[in-house]
Amino acid sequence: MNRRSLRIGIVIGFAATAVAVSGSAVAHPSVNPGPAIPPPAALSTSGDYATDVLGDPWDFNEQGDVPPYMTLGTEASDAISWSQGALTMDGHGGSVVKLVRNFGAVLPWGHDGLLHPVDANTYTKLSLNVDLSTPRQIGVRFWTAAGAIGTAFLPIASGGFAGGPHTYEFDLTTSPLWSGKIVRVDLLFGFNPTGGDDHFHMILHWVRLHRADAPTVAPATPTVRMLSPSDEGGADYATVSGDPWDFTGPDDILATNDIVNSSFANGAFNGLTSGNDSWVNLPLRTPLNTDRYHRFTADVCYDGGFALTNAPGGGMNARLIWFDEGGQAYTDSQDIIVEPGCNRMTMDLATDPAIAVDDDTTAVKAGWRGLKISYLRFDLNEDPGVRAFSLRDIRLADDAAFSSGTFPITFNSTVTGTAEIFVTTTQGSWNGTKIGSMPAGVGSNTFNWDGGNMPNGTYWVYTTVRGGGGIGSGYSNGPVRIERPVPPTPSCYVPLNPFRVLDTRTGEGGNNAPLTTGAQTEVKVTDVGGVPPTGATAVVLNVTVADPSASGYVTAWPSGEAQPVVSNLNYVAGQTVPNLVTVKVGANGRVNMYNSLGNTNVISDVVGYYTASTPTCTGRFTAVTPSRVLDTRKGTGRQGAVGPVGPGQSINVSVTGLAGVPAVGVTGVALNVTADSPTAEGYLTVWPTGEGQPGASSHNFVPGLTVANLVLAKVGAGGQVSIFNSAGSTQVIADVVGYFSAGGGRFVPVSPQRIVDSRFGIGGVPPGLNAGQSVNIDVAGIGPVPANATAAIVNVTSTDATAPSFITVWPAGSPMPTASTLNPRPGVAIPNLAYLKLGVGGQLSVYNDSGFTHFIVDVFGYIVP
Numbered sequence: 001m002n003r004r005s006l007r008i009g010i011v012i013g014f015a016a017t018a019v020a021v022s023g024s025a026v027a028h029p030s031v032n033p034g035p036a037i038p039p040p041a042a043l044s045t046s047g048d049y050a051t052d053v054l055g056d057p058w059d060f061n062e063q064g065d066v067p068p069y070m071t072l073g074t075e076a077s078d079a080i081s082w083s084q085g086a087l088t089m090d091g092h093g094g095s096v097v098k099l100v101r102n103f104g105a106v107l108p109w110g111h112d113g114l115l116h117p118v119d120a121n122t123y124t125k126l127s128l129n130v131d132l133s134t135p136r137q138i139g140v141r142f143w144t145a146a147g148a149i150g151t152a153f154l155p156i157a158s159g160g161f162a163g164g165p166h167t168y169e170f171d172l173t174t175s176p177l178w179s180g181k182i183v184r185v186d187l188l189f190g191f192n193p194t195g196g197d198d199h200f201h202m203i204l205h206w207v208r209l210h211r212a213d214a215p216t217v218a219p220a221t222p223t224v225r226m227l228s229p230s231d232e233g234g235a236d237y238a239t240v241s242g243d244p245w246d247f248t249g250p251d252d253i254l255a256t257n258d259i260v261n262s263s264f265a266n267g268a269f270n271g272l273t274s275g276n277d278s279w280v281n282l283p284l285r286t287p288l289n290t291d292r293y294h295r296f297t298a299d300v301c302y303d304g305g306f307a308l309t310n311a312p313g314g315g316m317n318a319r320l321i322w323f324d325e326g327g328q329a330y331t332d333s334q335d336i337i338v339e340p341g342c343n344r345m346t347m348d349l350a351t352d353p354a355i356a357v358d359d360d361t362t363a364v365k366a367g368w369r370g371l372k373i374s375y376l377r378f379d380l381n382e383d384p385g386v387r388a389f390s391l392r393d394i395r396l397a398d399d400a401a402f403s404s405g406t407f408p409i410t411f412n413s414t415v416t417g418t419a420e421i422f423v424t425t426t427q428g429s430w431n432g433t434k435i436g437s438m439p440a441g442v443g444s445n446t447f448n449w450d451g452g453n454m455p456n457g458t459y460w461v462y463t464t465v466r467g468g469g470g471i472g473s474g475y476s477n478g479p480v481r482i483e484r485p486v487p488p489t490p491s492c493y494v495p496l497n498p499f500r501v502l503d504t505r506t507g508e509g510g511n512n513a514p515l516t517t518g519a520q521t522e523v524k525v526t527d528v529g530g531v532p533p534t535g536a537t538a539v540v541l542n543v544t545v546a547d548p549s550a551s552g553y554v555t556a557w558p559s560g561e562a563q564p565v566v567s568n569l570n571y572v573a574g575q576t577v578p579n580l581v582t583v584k585v586g587a588n589g590r591v592n593m594y595n596s597l598g599n600t601n602v603i604s605d606v607v608g609y610y611t612a613s614t615p616t617c618t619g620r621f622t623a624v625t626p627s628r629v630l631d632t633r634k635g636t637g638r639q640g641a642v643g644p645v646g647p648g649q650s651i652n653v654s655v656t657g658l659a660g661v662p663a664v665g666v667t668g669v670a671l672n673v674t675a676d677s678p679t680a681e682g683y684l685t686v687w688p689t690g691e692g693q694p695g696a697s698s699h700n701f702v703p704g705l706t707v708a709n710l711v712l713a714k715v716g717a718g719g720q721v722s723i724f725n726s727a728g729s730t731q732v733i734a735d736v737v738g739y740f741s742a743g744g745g746r747f748v749p750v751s752p753q754r755i756v757d758s759r760f761g762i763g764g765v766p767p768g769l770n771a772g773q774s775v776n777i778d779v780a781g782i783g784p785v786p787a788n789a790t791a792a793i794v795n796v797t798s799t800d801a802t803a804p805s806f807i808t809v810w811p812a813g814s815p816m817p818t819a820s821t822l823n824p825r826p827g828v829a830i831p832n833l834a835y836l837k838l839g840v841g842g843q844l845s846v847y848n849d850s851g852f853t854h855f856i857v858d859v860f861g862y863i864v865p
Contacts, residue, residue: 047214055225221470312385417467499529550598680728688716780842803851
């Protein structure tokens with residue numbers, strides 16, 4: 001496999017000129033800058049960016065403050081070195097010291113400005129103490145998240161003079177560009193203003209990038225660094241699979257390339273990289289869930305010096321490479337800049353946008369999530385020469401999580417004092433819930449959290465320490481999840497305007513590639529689109545498959561639970577198919593989507609959620625016998641207007657005060673909406689009248705085919721809902737099957753279960769339905785549905801139909817209504833979700849109008865009083 005040279009922009013001197021180290025600069029997607037999370041002044045006496053955000057002040061007591069390597073820690077200098085308490089450099093006019101680094105074309109890790117941007121609104125001063133051998137002007141150059149470059153200078157008359165250590169302070173707001181998020185900060189050393197010797201020797205003792213109200217010189221106050229939860233996460237894929245990639249033996253490696261003199265010793269794989277394509281192929285012992293395992297950590301040591309040139313002694317960049325089982329071309333990550341010595345580097349491969357993880361020359365930008373990976377390798381470096389290495393550990397981890405017992409929250413403190421520990425579901429928030437306090441000592445401290453009464457959710461942790469005459473705070477750089485088992489919980493419905501949570505065509509939701517055969521993805525459904533971060537027991541999604549390459553089906557179920565034998569959508573090659581899905585939320589706040597065959601894009605829009613924590617429940621469900629409220633073929637529901645809905649046209653439909661739905665007190669309705677005889681490929685959108693039309697579809701159709709889809713619609717102005725048709729003209733039929741109010745029953749989500757399948761006699765039904773035939777099926781008391789259930793939420797599927805038809809499902813013992821539940825057709829499996837009132841004996845009646853069809857019923861929940 002051919003390798004390409006590293007492309008990385010380096011800026012030299014005072015001029016903002018990009019100079020490529022190897023090759024030419026290439027535009028590429030960038031990881032969105034993370035949240036700037038400086039603590040408020042009340043929680044930080046120091047008020048210094050490096051202390052507050054990195055947990056590591058620029059006091060040069062650690063080599064990591066500024067790496068003592070040319071290009072990595074400095075530019076255009078003659079030499080750079082580090083000793084405890086000082087950074088030393090020999091330079092000349094135009095030399096640069098990099099404080100906040102951002103190479104741009106790399107996956108960020110460590111002290112990277114993309115991961116830890118500077119909040120320019122908080123930190124407005126930069127102070128430093130420096131000893132210069134010859135006078136010169138000093139400046140601060142910075143890059144904004146938007147790519148603008150600004151510079152702030154000290155006046156020549158006020159600073160930059162030789163003759164022992166001097167302390168200088170910059171007002172960064174003198175540059176109008178100092179605003180928002182800053183992703184790179186450099187110190188610039190200009191030319192000798194006296195016209196004398198342009199070379200200088202510098203000793204940099206400390207740097208502070210601080211608030212305006214904070215002291216210029218660092219006060220003796222606490223520095224707090226959070227250690228756990230961390231960005232390394234929790235459960236490791238290889239360990240869960242039975243054998244960690246700890247490189248204690250050859251079973252942790254499938255193959256290598258451009259590596260010689262290799263051995264396993266001292267708990268590491270050791271050797272020499274002998275070319276610029278040196279890699280280690282990692283064994284995948286069980287299927288790798290890329291949605292679950294996305295936190296990549298590598299622990300590797302390198303001998304020699306640092307350079308990025310495409311020549312022996314250069315190429316200090318690593319990467320990860322993977323193949324998708326779907327047959328797509330290989331994907332390689334962006335570069336990972338590594339240093340001489342030992343690197344323990346952690347990166348989140350689930351980037352935003354999804355393609356930001358991919359190298360900018362990759363032909364197929366598949367991202368990381370939602371892939372079924374068959375090949376994974378770690379490329380050590382691109383040194384065309386020979387370089388010694390020692391690979392000690394590789395991890396692919398989930399977020400840290402616990403369901404029982406306690407989780408260790410660990411932090412370092414530089415003083416003795418009192419620590420308070422807080423958690424929040426909002427990353428970057430300092431308004432969290434206090435979960436405990438403890439005495440803090442110098443060094444490592446641990447607080448064991450049992451989760452208390454906090455609900456399932458993803459939590460970020462921060463700690464404050466009061467001592468030494470001040471207060472310091474530290475924020476975790478990774479979250480921890482509480483994911484206790486979720487029992488069946490009676491819940492109320494909260495309708496939402498549709499919001500897109502997944503679109504594999506665009507990368508929305510983190511997936512940038514179609515789901516391949518047997519692939520699954522975990523969709524985040526909490527803390528998005530109006531769904532709260534905690535408390536949701538189930539979500540209602542409109543799920544659509546687009547451009548499938550083969551006939552298959554999609555299954556949705558709670559993440560973290562065993563995959564059930566059910567289906568939610570069935571499709572044939574090339575067909576765009578929607579279906580409403582009501583699914584219990586997994587303990588980790590996600591639901592799974594599985595694709596059975598071929599490659600297909602999957603789109604999911606959340607339209608509402610169920611919760612047990614609503615103080616006043618107006619989302620109780622009352623099922624009614626299905627009744628028609630709109631039929632454009634006959635003028636029903638359109639005040640006598642007859643005819644299809646045209647392209648780009650919207651109609652308003654009254655849904656309250658008729659068909660058993662009360663005139664007042666209704667928050668939402670369940671409608672079975674059917675597109676009949678459409679003339680073009682398009683979609684319908686249903687939303688509350690009087691509110692903005694959402695950018696999501698409720699229904700997709702193709703010319704000439706009759707397709708039904710259940711819609712849970714929030715009721716808008718005048719007790720109406722609006723229906724929009726995107727293209728062509730189509731007849732639209734809507735049957736109301738129930739409504740939400742304060743007076744109905746509560747929904748109980750369950751793990752999906754198949755209760756009827758006429759192909760195999762499941763449910764005691766006959767082997768299919770002929771034309772005009774009906775059958776009663778047991779629901780209450782079957783599987784997870786209790787005997788006292790008043791209604792059930794089921795997915796009904798027709799398969800092996802011999803003729804176009806319609807199926808009606810209604811409460812047993814009641815007259816069959818003039819309404820349909822789904823529309824079978826030959827050669828295609830047709831599903832539809834149904835909220836159905838249970839009839840006599842807790843049964844439903846099922847009727848098929850024409851031809852023959854098998855039918856399947858999968859239950860996803862039920863209603864109790």
